Amino acid sequence: KAGVTQTPRYLIKTRGQQVTLSCSPISGHRSVSWYQQTPGQGLQFLFEYFSETQRNKGNFPGRFSGRQFSNSRSEMNVSTLELGDSALYLCASSWSERGSSSSTDTQYFGPGTRLTVL
């Protein structure tokens, strides 16, 4: 079974631009979560989608948004990029058998998208 895939793997943007990152979950997984990883802040939760609905959200500004499609693929968008948005953006998928957050769902991560904002 193929793992979580993320595209693109590397991206360079300038301040003020916007960016869209894509994530394809493991086949059969319905939940997709996004994380930002930086050396200073570590892994921080952005949001989680299940069945095309956002069901959990972290403490990030509204410039960060996401969506999930009917095939469970997900995209996240960052508008008006700032230098501090430079990070590794990780996507994780899980099976999530129920409609509410289940504690025992194991999340499987993709390789991430390395975003550099100049």
Place this chain on the structure above:
Amino acid sequence: GESVGLHLPTLSVQEGDNSIINCAYSNSASDYFIWYKQESGKGPQFIIDIRSNMDKRQGQRVTVLLNKTVKHLSLQIAATQPGDSAVYFCAGKGGKLIFGQGTELSVKP
């Protein structure tokens, strides 16, 4: 707020020795904990998990211990190998997943 922290940012061990990586959490509502391993240039890889109704779980060469009284968990790696060199994260879940800062494990040959 919720936090999951690690006691040491780096750990260096000799090949063949046992490694112990510690983690503390603050959210009493966390009922599920996971250890991840992240190698350079890759996403975190699931190692082992434990539910809050357990205090120990063993995998292949790895053991996770959970002490709910002091909100502490540890990852023990037996017979550490060079391939174990990576950053290890603990994460707690009580709703959303909260990650610790990570401990970098270096294995000396």
